[in-house]
Amino acid sequence: MNIDNLIENALDKVQSILPNAQLEYQYKPVSETHFIKITPRYLIDLEEIGEIEEQISDELDKLHPEQMFCFITEGSLVEIENPSRIVDPIRRNPYIEVLDILTVDSQVDDLRIEVVDSKFYQPDFEFLLTENAGNRQYAMAA
Amino acid sequence: MSFLLDKSKQNKEAFFYLMDKSVNAAAVHCCYYSCVQKIIYILEEWYTEEYEAGIASLKGGKGNMHKMYIDLISEKVSKNKSEQRSLRRKLIELKSARLEVGTIKM
Numbered sequence: 327m328n329i330d331n332l333i334e335n336a337l338d339k340v341q342s343i344l345p346n347a348q349l350e351y352q353y354k355p356v357s358e359t360h361f362i363k364i365t366p367r368y369l370i371d372l373e374e375i376g377e378i379e380e381q382i383s384d385e386l387d388k389l390h391p392e393q394m395f396c397f398i399t400e401g402s403l404v405e406i407e408n409p410s411r412i413v414d415p416i417r418r419n420p421y422i423e424v425l426d427i428l429t430v431d432s433q434v435d436d437l438r439i440e441v442v443d444s445k446f447y448q449p450d451f452e453f454l455l456t457e458n459a460g461n462r463q464y465a466m467a468a
Numbered sequence: 469m470s471f472l473l474d475k476s477k478q479n480k481e482a483f484f485y486l487m488d489k490s491v492n493a494a495a496v497h498c499c500y501y502s503c504v505q506k507i508i509y510i511l512e513e514w515y516t517e518e519y520e521a522g523i524a525s526l527k528g529g530k531g532n533m534h535k536m537y538i539d540l541i542s543e544k545v546s547k548n549k550s551e552q553r554s555l556r557r558k559l560i561e562l563k564s565a566r567l568e569v570g571t572i573k574m
Contacts, residue, residue: 357564358532376553392532396560403558403565 329360329389336362336382336395337413343374345416350409359394360386363406370399472512476505500566503559504534507541515544534563 327335337349340362350363364370375397383395398404479502486495511519522536542556 354564354568356567357560359560359564361564371550371554373550376549379553392535394532394535394538394560396557398557398561403561404568 327385327389329386332382332385332389333360333362333411336378337411339378339381340364340375341413341416343372343378344369348415349411349413350406351411352406352409354404357394358390358392359396361396361398361404361406363398363400363402363409365400367399367401370397470509470513472505472509476502476509479505496562496566500562503562504537507537511537511540511544515540518544538563 333351337351340347340349344364347369348365350365351361352363353360364375369375379395379397386393386395398406479498483495483498483502486492486498511522518540522540523533526533526536538556538559542552542559545555546552
């Protein structure tokens with residue numbers, strides 16, 4: 327496997343887990359680091375993403391032990407200025423996305439929906455809020 | 469206080485001073501080296517065998533000493549995988565940001 331295959335493999339794996347994420351890849355020669363930016367921000371903390379990062383880092387060690395691989399997200403210290411690969415989100419059923427998020431947030435007593443990146447979710451939330459919100463007060467921080 | 473910890477502390481103070489003066493490129497260098505000096509101190513003191521083995525594995529071969537510091541400290545800092553990954557990512561970002569003077573964000 328060469329480095330291009332390895333990066334394609336990483337992008338494919340992330341996209342299969344996060345079909346709604348936007349991915350941007352850039353290699354930074356100055357720090358000898360391969361960065362993949364995952365947007366929106368909260369997706370980077372998923373366990374599966376951490377596992378992919380470890381697998382790719384291990385493979386990279388075999389190919390180029392001096393180089394590093396790292397996932398970043400919005401607000402990171404490093405910017406992706408000239409991505410050599412961009413993977414756009416594949417939209418799935420928007421209701422499933424909303425339900426996934428609601429399941430997580432319903433663990434919190436004071437139910438609060440925080441939209442991390444309005445580019446991906448706001449239209450669906452707007453529909454949900456007008457149709458299904460009932461008397462609950464939802465706060466949106468887009 | 470050890471020589472390395474003292475240097476780390478001085479670099480941390482320099483980071484805040486330079487940030488206040490908006491001397492961002494130099495500030496990020498101080499921030500990074502403050503972390504690296506503290507990492508080396510911790511590894512030398514508490515994880516001596518692994519640290520020396522890591523250094524030895526780089527001699528004469530391909531490799532990156534700072535990468536070794538980052539990988540080893542991330543592994544040792546917590547038993548929690550998520551915390552290990554989080555620290556590793558932050559250190560890699562800082563390492564790279566220090567070299568990208570034109571794009572430093574403060």
